[in-house]
Amino acid sequence: MALKIPAALLDQLRQHSERTYPYECCGVLVGDFDNSGGKMVMAVFPCGNTRTDSPRNRFRIDPMELVRVQREAMLAGCDIVGFYHSHPDRPAHWSAIDLAEAHWPLCSYVITGVEKGRAMFTNSFQLQDRDEAKHFAEEAIEVNHLHTRSKDRTIQRGTMMPNEISISPSLYPCAGISSPKTANSAHSSAYASITKTIAT
Numbered sequence: 652m653a654l655k656i657p658a659a660l661l662d663q664l665r666q667h668s669e670r671t672y673p674y675e676c677c678g679v680l681v682g683d684f685d686n687s688g689g690k691m692v693m694a695v696f697p698c699g700n701t702r703t704d705s706p707r708n709r710f711r712i713d714p715m716e717l718v719r720v721q722r723e724a725m726l727a728g729c730d731i732v733g734f735y736h737s738h739p740d741r742p743a744h745w746s747a748i749d750l751a752e753a754h755w756p757l758c759s760y761v762i763t764g765v766e767k768g769r770a771m772f773t774n775s776f777q778l779q780d781r782d783e784a785k786h787f788a789e790e791a792i793e794v795n796h797l798h799t800r801s802k803d804r805t806i807q808r809g810t811m812m813p814n815e816i817s818i819s820p821s822l823y824p825c826a827g828i829s830s831p832k833t834a835n836s837a838h839s840s841a842y843a844s845i846t847k848t849i850a851t
């Protein structure tokens with residue numbers, strides 16, 4: 652299983668992490684789940700970090716923004732397949748708080764480590780199981796170059812990414828592959844818990 656993402660979109664989220672430095676950035680990844688459990692990212696939605704109390708080491712996506720992204724994804728026939736955020740001057744590895752605040756099973760949680768304003772490593776972790784058993788599993792990031800037809804390449808974990816990719820990002824048409832029912836129901840319950848949290 653892997654997270655497949657066009658180079659332009661990976662570059663887009665990495666640039667976002669540099670723009671918000673020394674604060675954390677965050678956003679949503681929209682695309683398709685494939686039948687083998689992998690994911691293909693079709694669009695990146697940068698979001699505002701609402702954690703004004705501690706934006707250097709915390710992030711929180713505005714629930715209303717999440718609702719908007721989810722609606723746009725549905726209209727395009729896509730799903731939310733993951734989330735991304737940055738770690739200013741910290742490693743690109745999940746923290747205990749990241750795990751505690753992750754509520755979307757099967758989704759990817761992409762983290763970019765930023766050192767002195769420059770995006771360094773980008774890693775992805777898939778959330779597995781739920782409640783007491785939930786945990787992150789390392790996940791490969793497969794970068795493809797849709798516009799150049801060059802061979803796909805896989806980023807090795809911890810590999811420094813170049814910043815010179817400059818293909819204009821856009822909303823790629825979804826492949827129309829329906830998501831596994833388990834993923835949909837998991838998302839619905841996670842979404843319900845998010846809205847419930849906000850209401851209280």
Ligand SMILES: [Zn+2]
Pocket residue numbers: 736737738745746749762
């Ligand atoms: Zn984090």
